[in-house]
Amino acid sequence: xxxxxxxxxxxxxxxxxxxxxxxxxxxxxxxxxxxxxxxxxxxxxxxxxxxxxxxxxxxxxxxxxxxxxxxxxxxxxxxxxxxxxxxxxxxxxxxxxxxxxxxxxxxxxxxxxxxxxxxxxxxxxxxxxxxxxxxxxxxxxxxxxxxxxxxxxxxxxxxxxxxxxxxxxxxxxxxxxxxxxxxxxxxxxxxxxxxxxxxxxxxxxxxxxxxxxxxxxxxxxxxxxxxxxxxxxxxxxxxxxxxxxxxxxxxxxxxxxxxxxxxxxxxxxxxxxxxxxxxxxxxxxxxxxxxxxxxxxxxxxxxxxxxxxxxxxxxxxxxxxxxxxxxxxxxxxxxxxxxxxxxxxxxxxxxxxxxxxxxxxxxxxxxxxxxxxxxxxxxxxxxxxxxxxxxxxxxxxxxxxxxxxxxxxxxxxxxxxxxxxxxxxxxxxxxxxxxxxxxxxxxxxxxxxxxxxxxxxxxxxxxxxxxxxxxxxxxxxxxxxxxxxx
Amino acid sequence: xxxxxxxxxxxxxxxxxxxxxxxxxxxxxxxxxxxxxxxxxxxxxxxxxxxxxxxxxxxxxxxxxxxxxxxxxxxxxxxxxxxxxxxxxxxxxxxxxxxxxxxxxxxxxxxxxxxxxxxxxxxxxxxxxxxxxxxxxxxxxxxxxxxxxxxxxxxxxxxxxxxxxxxxxxxxxxxxxxxxxxxxxxxxxxxxxxxxxxxxxxxxxxxxxxxxxxxxxxxxxxxxxxxxxxxxxxxxxxxxxxxxxxxxxxxxxxxxxxxxxxxxxxxxxxxxxxxxxxxxxxxxxxxxxxxxxxxxxxxxxxxxxxxxxxxxxxxxxxxxxxxxxxxxxxxxxxxxxxxxxxxxxxxxxxxxxxxxxxxxxxxxxxxxxxxxxxxxxxxxxxxxxxxxxxxxxxxxxxxxxxxxxxxxxxxxxxxxxxxxxxxxxxxxxxxxxxxxxxxxxxxxxx
Numbered sequence: 021x022x023x024x025x026x027x028x029x030x031x032x033x034x035x036x037x038x039x040x041x042x043x044x045x046x047x048x049x050x051x052x053x054x055x056x057x058x059x060x061x062x063x064x065x066x067x068x069x070x071x072x073x074x075x076x077x078x079x080x081x082x083x084x085x086x087x088x089x090x091x092x093x094x095x096x097x098x099x100x101x102x103x104x105x106x107x108x109x110x111x112x113x114x115x116x117x118x119x120x121x122x123x124x125x126x127x128x129x130x131x132x133x134x135x136x137x138x139x140x141x142x143x144x145x146x147x148x149x150x151x152x153x154x155x156x157x158x159x160x161x162x163x164x165x166x167x168x169x170x171x172x173x174x175x176x177x178x179x180x181x182x183x184x185x186x187x188x189x190x191x192x193x194x195x196x197x198x199x200x201x202x203x204x205x206x207x208x209x210x211x212x213x214x215x216x217x218x219x220x221x222x223x224x225x226x227x228x229x230x231x232x233x234x235x236x237x238x239x240x241x242x243x244x245x246x247x248x249x250x251x252x253x254x255x256x257x258x259x260x261x262x263x264x265x266x267x268x269x270x271x272x273x274x275x276x277x278x279x280x281x282x283x284x285x286x287x288x289x290x291x292x293x294x295x296x297x298x299x300x301x302x303x304x305x306x307x308x309x310x311x312x313x314x315x316x317x318x319x320x321x322x323x324x325x326x327x328x329x330x331x332x333x334x335x336x337x338x339x340x341x342x343x344x345x346x347x348x349x350x351x352x353x354x355x356x357x358x359x360x361x362x363x364x365x366x367x368x369x370x371x372x373x374x375x376x377x378x379x380x381x382x383x384x385x386x387x388x389x390x391x392x393x394x395x396x397x398x399x400x401x402x403x404x405x406x407x408x409x410x411x412x413x414x415x416x417x418x419x420x421x422x423x424x425x426x427x428x429x430x431x432x433x434x435x436x437x438x439x440x441x442x443x444x445x446x447x448x449x450x451x452x453x454x455x456x457x458x459x460x461x462x463x464x465x466x467x468x469x470x471x472x473x474x475x476x477x478x479x480x481x482x483x484x485x486x487x488x489x490x491x492x493x494x495x496x497x498x499x500x501x502x503x504x505x506x
Numbered sequence: 507x508x509x510x511x512x513x514x515x516x517x518x519x520x521x522x523x524x525x526x527x528x529x530x531x532x533x534x535x536x537x538x539x540x541x542x543x544x545x546x547x548x549x550x551x552x553x554x555x556x557x558x559x560x561x562x563x564x565x566x567x568x569x570x571x572x573x574x575x576x577x578x579x580x581x582x583x584x585x586x587x588x589x590x591x592x593x594x595x596x597x598x599x600x601x602x603x604x605x606x607x608x609x610x611x612x613x614x615x616x617x618x619x620x621x622x623x624x625x626x627x628x629x630x631x632x633x634x635x636x637x638x639x640x641x642x643x644x645x646x647x648x649x650x651x652x653x654x655x656x657x658x659x660x661x662x663x664x665x666x667x668x669x670x671x672x673x674x675x676x677x678x679x680x681x682x683x684x685x686x687x688x689x690x691x692x693x694x695x696x697x698x699x700x701x702x703x704x705x706x707x708x709x710x711x712x713x714x715x716x717x718x719x720x721x722x723x724x725x726x727x728x729x730x731x732x733x734x735x736x737x738x739x740x741x742x743x744x745x746x747x748x749x750x751x752x753x754x755x756x757x758x759x760x761x762x763x764x765x766x767x768x769x770x771x772x773x774x775x776x777x778x779x780x781x782x783x784x785x786x787x788x789x790x791x792x793x794x795x796x797x798x799x800x801x802x803x804x805x806x807x808x809x810x811x812x813x814x815x816x817x818x819x820x821x822x823x824x825x826x827x828x829x830x831x832x833x834x835x836x837x838x839x840x841x842x843x844x845x846x847x848x849x850x851x852x853x854x855x856x857x858x859x860x861x862x863x864x865x866x867x868x869x870x871x872x873x874x875x876x877x878x879x880x881x882x883x884x885x886x887x888x889x890x891x892x893x894x895x896x897x898x899x900x901x902x903x904x905x906x907x908x909x910x911x912x913x914x915x916x917x918x919x920x921x922x923x924x925x926x927x928x929x930x931x932x933x934x935x936x937x938x939x940x941x942x943x944x945x946x947x948x949x950x951x952x
Contacts, residue, residue, distance in 0.1 A: 024894060087796060214844040218758060224750035225759075228771040228818075231811050235782060238789030294544045301541025318548045323938060325872025327905040328559065328927050334912055335920055336558040367551045374548070398530055400537035421777070428779020430875035435912060455781050455875070462788060462879050480785040484778065491777045 026079065026185050030192045034072035037196040041067030041203045049205040058210035066209045069216050070199035075192035082184045090176045097169045112166065119170035120177070138171070239484065242468075242477035249471040255478060261441035261452075263461070263472045271475045273482065275441040279451035283362045283437060284426040286447065290366025292419055295373025300403055302374070303381045322371035326431040333364040333436030346448035354438060354450045361437035362447070365429055369422045376421065380414035380501075381407060413501035420494035424487040430455040454479050559927050566925025569707035569722065570667040572633060572696070573659045576609040578645060580653040589649040602638035602645075603630065606660065619695050623688030632689055634661035636716060636723035662702060664722045664918045666693050670704045673921065710925060714887045715902065715910075721918035724911070726926055728886050732802050732901030733871060735893065739806025740813055740870050745863055747810075748817030749852075755818075756825040757847050776815035783812050784876030792880060799881030800900035802890070808880060809870040816869060820862020824855040857948030864941040868934050874905040882906045904930045 042064035049055040056063075091113065098112055123140070126132040132140070203209070247255070250271060258272020298318060302311055338355035341363075346352045384407050392402040408415070438450025439460065461476040468474065523531070580587060582601060584594050607630040614621055614629075621629065637660035645652060661667075665685035668674035676687045696702045713725025751768075759765040787808035791797045797804050828851045836846035877883075882903050890899035902910070904926060911923035 084795070210842065214842060217844060218754075221750045221754035221758065224747045225754045225768050227747055227751065227811075227814065228768055228775060231775060231786070231814075232771045234790050235778070235786045238786050238794075239782075242789060294547050297541045297544030298548055301538070301545055305538055305541055306545075314545050314549065317552060318545070321548065321552055323868065323934065324555070325874065325905055325930065325934070327872065327874040327908050328555070328931065330874075331908060331912060331923060331927055332555050332558055335562055335924070336554070367548075367555075370548050370551070398534045400534045401530070403537070424777060428781065430779070430781045431909070434875075435909070455779070458781055458785070459875065459878050462785070463881075463883055468793065477785065477789070480782055484782050487777065487779055488774060491774060495773065 023083075026188055027076070029189060030072055030075045030079075033189075033192045033196055034068040037067035037071045037200065038064035040196075040200055041065075044200060044203045045205060045207075045209070048203070056205050057208050058213075062209040062213050063203050063207070065213045066207075067196060067199040067203065069213065071192045071196040073216070074195055075188050078191055079184070079188045082187070086180050086184070090173060090180065093176055094169050094173045097172055098165055112169075115166050116169045116173055119166060120173040123170065123174060137174075140167070235484065239477050239481040242474055243481050245469075246471055246474035246478045249474065255475070259443060261457070263475070269472055271471065273454075273479070275443050276452060276454045276457055276479070277482075278443050279358070279437065279441070280427055280453040280455075282358050282447070282451065283365065283433060283453060284423055286358060286362025287365035287369055287426045288419065288423060290363055291369035291373050291422060294366075295370045295422075296377055296415065298370070299374040299377035299381055300407075303378055304399060304403055304407075318371050318374055320371075321367065322375070324368075326368065326429060327435075329364050329368050330431040330435035333360050333432055337364050338436060341448070349448075351446055352448035352450075354448070356436055356438035356450045357448045358437060358451050359447045361433045364436055365426055365432050368429070368432065369425060372425060373418055373422050376418035377411070377415055380411045380418065380498075383414070384410045411501075413497050417494040417498035417501070420490050420497070424490035424494070427490070428455065428483060428487045430459060434459055454483050458483070559924050559931070562921060563924025563926075563928045565671040565673070566710055566921045566928075567707055568671070568704050569710065570662040570670045570702060570704045571659050572610070572662050572702050573657060574610055574613045574701060575655050576606060576641065576658045577655045578652050579605060583645060584649070584652050589652065591646050591649055594649060594652075595646060597642070599638040599642055602642050606630070606633055606638060606641065606658075609658075613701075614696070617699055617701075619692070619699055619701075621692060623686070624692050628686060628689055629692075631685075632663050632666050632693065634663050634720055634722045636661050636720045661722050662693070664720065664916060666690070666702075667704075667722050668918055669693060670697070670702070671921075673918070710922075711929065714889065715885065715907065716887075717885070718914050718916065721914075721916050721922055724919070724922050726904065726907060726929060728889055729902040729904045729907035729926070730929070731890060732805075732882075732886075733904040735802035735890065735897055735901065736806040736809055736903060737867055737871060738893065739803060739897065740809045740867060741863070743806070743810040744813045744817055744866065748814050748863075748866075749821055749859060751814070752818050752821035752825060753847060753852070756822050757843070757851070772815050772818055775811075776819065779875075780812060780873055781875040781879070783808050784879030786811070787876060787880045798898055798900070800884045800886065800902075801898050802901055802903075803897040804880050805877050805882060805903060806897070808876045809873060812873065812876070813866040813870045816866035817859075817863055820865065821855070821859045824858025824862070825851060827858065828854045854950070857944055857950075861941045861945050864937050864944070868937040868941075871937070872905055872930065872934060874903075874909055877903050877906050878909070883910055885910075904933070 042060050045056060045063035046053060046060050053060055094116060095113065098116075123132070123137045127134055127137050250269075255271055256273055258270055259274045260270040260272045261275050263269045263271060298314075302315055306314065334356070338357070338360040341357065341359055342353065342355040345359075346354070346357065388406050388410060389402055392406045397405065433453045434456050437453060437456060439452050439456060440450045441452045441457075442449065444451065458476045458479050461473055461479075582605060583597055585597075586593050607626060610629055610633065611621070611626060637658075640660065641658060644658075662670075663685075665674050665679070665682065666689070669679075669685075669690045670693075674682070674685065674690070676690055679685045679687045679690055693702060709723070709725050711725065711730070712727045713723065714728050715725065716723035755765065755768065759768075787804055791804045791807055792799055832850050832854065833846050836850045837843070841849065882901075883906060884900060884902075886900050886902050888899070890896040890901045908923045908926045908930065911919040911926065
């Protein structure tokens, strides 16, 4: 029974429960709903929730656990010498799964009858050809062990699915019956339903915690594997990045970190003055109309996806910098460079710096300004000597947040900075960053047991740690400063 | 009589500005100019960006077609002569190509257009490699047209298309091994005879992607559909979860460690680099849970986790904006806390929640980096099925398609990538405009 039907059946049971429960409650009160403890709908809702929620929970857990259990059962069937031959248990298992799915599909399409699929033997039929004819490509000929495992896999899978469907439906029916039997005019249905709703709300809000745990776990586990294969010392202090999938790679973090920080530095060099001055101008000088036009224009920059900035770097800024600066000055011939990525990223960060600074400047109390004007200061003197010092912690926080954005930015550097890991000072040279290498090592077909792929997780963890640190620092500074004036 | 007749000039006057004041005023003007310059830089950057994308990409919406009558010879296309599509499918596109070449050559001769300097091989190269496949699909769909002479509209090759759009010139053709000036001149003559025309290209928006060799046939259909599927997944998951989480945190949560932990997590997740979410998706959804690569469901899940903080922050703000008097009134009339929230506060906060959701979706639509890691870069030519099965089929996504095209060598893909970016920006503009309109229309000031 396909999954969608199980879910629909459970929901249908729940809906029936809703109607029945409501009816029973009303009739237990003799048709006078004023005698009921709760509104009639709550009785129906109670039956619905008792029928549906446990059943669906069991369904989800079952779906998560079943593959692991079947995997363990089937793995035992594969002899050790097969594993020695192909080197990797996971490769055989993926073959097993392909064969099993292929046989299922053959039955579905009518290429094989149910009986034939069960009795198929490697001695009599060329399974690879049979499956190829229905569009399932196998890398190797199927040997008897794999076929046996595949047949076991199919048997377990279909048995598992049947038991699951039965268990879920029975549970739903039981829930319905239990809640229905409890439905009575004095039953506190509203309280029960509200408790259930509250727990759903709590569950939803724990997703944030689960996500963080998921992020940290997924990276920490793989990073630990990586450090088993590659010394941590060389990763953190190595100055060379030369991955090679044949082994003997040098995977040093330093050139990537240098590229990341260099590009971030240039981006901030563009974004901080422009963003800060725009914020000051908008907050202190601009008239209503000017503010009404310029502020949204600058904020539009924040809504543009980074891929668009990347394209801008690739087709416009990069060639322009190369033709008018790098080549005439003899500094390089590459259109992707630290400068390209840095400038474009700087443009991306302008609205970020300016809107944060705008908030912070507006939060400086008017009394400070009035005091300064009263002493005869000009507007710019007030800004420079009163407002900026007062807003400084907040602005530093904003700059740190912008820096963390720049460090984690991916698409602009992937398309604008290049892929060469070098430790160089020339801003017109192509350099690479941590994020570029994460994308590089993890896109395409990767073998997740090699250090060259696993290093991406270590890079990701490093990136996560750096940006998290910067964010916490920035939020701490901003919050501390806010308290000053509140 | 000492100084009375010659008064000492006053050291300063209120009427004349002193040097110091002048200096201060100058510095004031300068400071103001810096501010104005900064704004100008920001606005100019925006304008330059838009001009760069539009000027590069506008031509992607137009395409050059060659229209000629083609005789669909029965001997070649249906040797058995029984019009059985299954048997006719054995004739591959290689069987159709000579047919088109022949038809083009004959037609040119018939029209008296000279083919000076163009070999039959070069002539074939002027038609897109996609054209035989299109003709084949047409024939297999309508077997009865075999044996007739049908007027066909075929895609012109990428270089010929580029010539009519000004990307390829006679000078650049000299240096290009894929096209010769003679071909371009012939194309010019054909255009004069009305055989070649450039017009709006729906296939760019609806068609599937094409391989490296045929930029002229590459379209966005699958990418748009994939992005749309992902947005559905994000909407269905992120909106209820985000609203539920916000209601709990804003209305019910007690002040304790657990609540603090959730709050800290949400504000941190909002600042985690997007690529880290990609790593999460790869490790958990694909490697651990075994979901298929390149599937909209995985992309949707990853984008959901990314969008949640945005939606939660927006929802909480709009819940907070509902005045406490509403809650008090509901409670005073005997509603339970839950009823007051669901029956009164939530409906009043709905416009704000919707606006936040649309902005979150717009963000998710433009996100690229995490999708690269979950295999969305794969070359996909098959349209996905209808949902829900389609959620598990491989697709592409709009921003990833842009990235994909920039990685290909043929310069014609730059035009395609910019065109795709225009489509993406139009979608975003539309969504943001909708958010602004919703806010203007329904926002309530208490």
